[in-house]
Amino acid sequence: MLRVVGWTALGVGVAAAATIGVLSALVARTVLIPPSRREDDIRILGLDLEGHRIRLSATSDSLLPGEYSFWFSGDTGHAKVGEIVDTDRGGVTRELLEVDFGDLAAARRGRFSGWFWLTPRDLGLPYENVTVPTPLGPAPAWFLPAEDGESDRWVIQVHGRAVRRSETLRAVAPFRDAGFHSLLVSYRNDGEAPRSSDHRYALGDREWVDVDAAMAYAIARGAREIVLMGWSMGGATVLQALTRSPRAALVTGVVLDSPVVDWIATLDFQGRMRRLPRVVRRCVYLLIRSRWGRIVTGLAEPLDLARLDFVTRAAELDRPILLLHSIDDGFVPATASTALALARPDIVTFEEFTIARHTKLWNYDRTRWEDAIRNWLPGLSSHRA
Structure with missing residues (x-):
């Protein structure tokens, strides 16, 4: 009898360990593998093209005030939606500003995005399609010149x-008004730039090399002052470029929108949101940072998660930082941003939003967001002096 109980307990333990291992592997791969599609999580309940109205199911995104992209039918169509007109228990009605492409009348589902504009043509500003030579090959980028056309000040935008x-x-206008050229770059594995051999995200730990290449490109075209701006994972990427690029001496400031300041904090938050047990979350970190984990993750090299933690590394930062984050981000928690701001009030200007969620701060309050950048940029000259 005792032998039966013992074998039963062993079997249960093995099954539990196997479940933890499989779940950890699935989560780690989800984090690292570029997704092929995004979920259409909003139902289209009604459409009035002549009246410029669209009725949607009520979600945390569709109930946000402001102006947004609306991708529909598996990203085969794109529209711009405006402010909320009406809400009730059945859904939310919003302004329909424009349908860029796709058959919205036949669409049944879609999703919100903060993008809003699709190409520089939508801005009505002069621009160039350029390529940045990176270690993996030429990466497409957009160059939008400063308002006066002549400048040695550049901002490099990292999505x-x-x-x-x-x-x-969305960030072109305030920088252009301040006399900056804008270089909007692509980087490895984003669907536009060349793939890495493993076709895996490195969470900024290797993408920064492509940002460094963009810095070299800007310098070759006359840049003498560079601001790096990163959005979400792009924030983690530009912080790596700031601390690892041989060209970092020309960086006079950093702007971060909804940034990943500490990947452990972000992954832990997302794991808790999905009710993953603590042991699974710990196994995910181990897989990502361990050389043997490549069997599961497919990473060419393990990632240094400690190197990606700029709360712990706060003392190493020495350039002015404008940090824009919504406390209720919902995807990348603002806790690490808050901790960085508290640790380095001498260099960090923290513009704290509420309600705006992840990378939708401009959409939620365009004037406040752009003014925060415009008011911060003049201080870079005094810092440089």
């Missing part, structure tokens, strides 16, 4: 995970 450089078009 976040699972999106593209269109995300960063």
Whole structure:
């Protein structure tokens, strides 16, 4: 009898360990593998093209005030939606500003995004399609000149995970007004730039090399002062570029929108949101940072998660930082941003939003967001002096 109980307990233990291992592997791969599609999580309940109205199911995104991208039918169509007109128990009605492409009348589901504009043409500003030579090959980028056309001040815009450089078009106006050229870059595995051999995100730990290449490109075209701006995972990427690039001496400031300041904090938050047991979360970190974990993750090299923690590394930072984050981000928690701001009030200007969620701060309050950048930029000259 005791032998039976013993074998039963062993079997249960083995099954539990196997479950933890499989679940940890699935989560780690989800974090690292670029997604092929995004979920359409909002139902289209009604459409009035002549009246410029669209009725949607009520979600945390569709109930946000402001102006947004609305991707529909598996990203085969794109529209711009405006402010909320009406809400009730059945859903939310919003302004329909424009349908860029796709058959919205036939669509049944879609999703919100903060992108808003798709290409520089939408801004009505002069621009160039350029390529940045990176170690993996030429990466496409957009160059938008400063308002007066002549400047040695550049901003390099770095988008976040699972999106593209269109995300960063929202930041062109305040930098252009301040006399900055804008370079909106792509980087490895984002669907536009060349793939790495493993086709895995490195969470900024290797993407920074492509940002460094963009810095070299800007310098070759006359840049003498560079601001790095990163969105979400792009924030982690530009912080790596700031601390690891041989060209970092020309960086006079950093702007971060909804940034990943500490990947452990972000992954832990997302794991708790999905009710993953603590042991699974710990196993995910181990897989990502261990050389043997590549069997599961597919990473060419393990990632140094400690190197990606700029709460712990706060003392190493020495450039002015404008940090914009919504306390109720919902994807990348603002806890690490708050901790960094508290640790380095001498260099960090923290613009704290509420309600705006993840990388949608501009959409929620465009005037406040752009003014925060415009008011911060003049201080870079005095810091440089």
